Amino acid sequence: MHRAEEFRLGALLRYGILDTPREADFDEVVNVASAVCNTPISVINLIDQGRQWFKAEVGLGVRETPLDSSICAHAILQPGLFVVPDTTLDRRFADNPLVTGDPHLRFYAGALLETPEGFPLGTVCVLDYKPRELDDTQKAFLRLMANQVMKQLELRRINAAEHVARVRAEEMVAEKETLMREGDHRLMNSLQLVQSILSLQSRGASSDETKAQLDMASNRVLAIATVHKQLHLTGSLEKIEIDTFLRRLCDNLKHTAPAQITAINVSAENAKLRSDVASGLGLLVAELATNSFKYAYSPGERGPVDVSFKTTANGWTLEVSDQGRGLPPGFDVDQSKGFGMQVVKAFVRRLNATMSVSSRPGRTAFEIFSTED
Known part of the structure; x- marks a missing residue:
């Protein structure tokens, strides 16, 4: 060597x-x-x-x-x-x-x-x-x-x-806390900067498809930034209050929604989840809500996107739904090759969860449920 x-x-x-x-x-x-x-x-x-x-x-x-x-x-x-x-x-x-x-x-x-x-x-x-x-x-x-x-x-x-070097314990703890606070602020600022860049590029996009892809990327960054911000605000390194987190995330997502999305309604139980689980849930909500923004409502139609989170005896259930025209005939979530749906399925697997999809005119729902808290 x-x-x-x-x-x-x-x-x-x-x-x-x-x-x-x-x-x-x-x-x-x-x-x-x-x-x-x-x-x-x-x-x-x-x-x-x-x-x-x-x-x-x-x-x-x-x-x-x-x-x-x-x-x-x-x-x-x-x-x-x-x-x-x-x-x-x-x-x-x-x-x-x-x-x-x-x-x-x-x-x-x-x-x-x-x-x-x-x-x-x-x-x-x-x-x-x-x-x-x-x-x-x-x-x-x-x-x-x-x-x-x-x-x-x-x-x-x-x-x-x-x-x-235990003899320097108090000095080192103070230095660590200062660096952690500085690191938290810098990471949040960095994520916000990335999201701002993506939003600016979206507004100047030359095509609807480019704008849609930039909006999706912006919402993914937003989901992670919201997790990190809530960890910072609560002072917790491990647990996140999922109801507050989902409401804050959806309030921010509404700013990227088209005019035909009348509201993003959130119904969530007051529960604390591990930050890695909350991060995965946030990315799922961002991805599925953005998908509804693009495809749920026909031109001239308006309606909401609904987000629901419930705890169960040994896990939780997340549902993202809309009241739009429904999925295309023959749509199979397991066979879908779209990047957005690949992201959704990847995070479902990462959460050790399963997903079911139901769709008809007037209601489409993606339900993710897990037996792990």
Whole structure:
């Protein structure tokens, strides 16, 4: 092992992040990155000795893979943002087993996770099964998320130093709290900035389809930002009051709704849920409500979107419905290939929930229910 690699691995170990459980803050990063970049896969990747390990992932379903098939192992050798529009055309990856075989990865973009000393640790990356490019907003967003992840890792390193140097406990606690408050504000401001950029682009969109896609991305970011804001307001790191959260989210969603949407009605029980569950519910509501904005009502018709949340004996039920024209004849949610419905099904799976759909003229309802709180 080269001495430079020894120093890099030593820097990675000092963060105390390897083989830790999933955490909502990091899961939110990959969820939003996947939504904003419109990719099925997003990962926070750390390059360890002989393996790449994922602190958070969406679309892969595993926590680590061998280093010899890693695209990120090449990415950490590049400064800033590393983009491979088509892996089959890049001699470094054309023979990679993840490209030639399952899952047939064709696109990669990764923003470097770099320590203040300049050691590359890994990437925040997005991947797709087809060749593509990112626009300037998506590239800037990936860099922003990499900066936010490094801030979180720096906080973790400070926590580890706290544990070792107990004689400085009070000073270190004060420093940690200051950094956490600053990190919270910066993350909220960053998410609000991204949403503002998407909203501005939507208003200037040259086509209805482009505007609809930008509005969907904006609403996905809004759902995550609302979760983070409520955690900050309540001072809780784990639990969210779901009724307050859904009402605040839907109030904000109404600003992106077309004029034919008369209201977004919320009926929610007063319950506290884990932040990762609330985040998933928020993204489901944003996705399904936006879908109703686009398709529920025929031109000239008006009506509401209704959101209902109830707790059960051992779980919960979420329903998003409208009073519009109904789904197209023959619509099969399991066979739908639309990106929005793929996002919905992905979050249903992530929540270990199931979904049923009922539709007729005058009422269409998506019901998601789980037996886990």
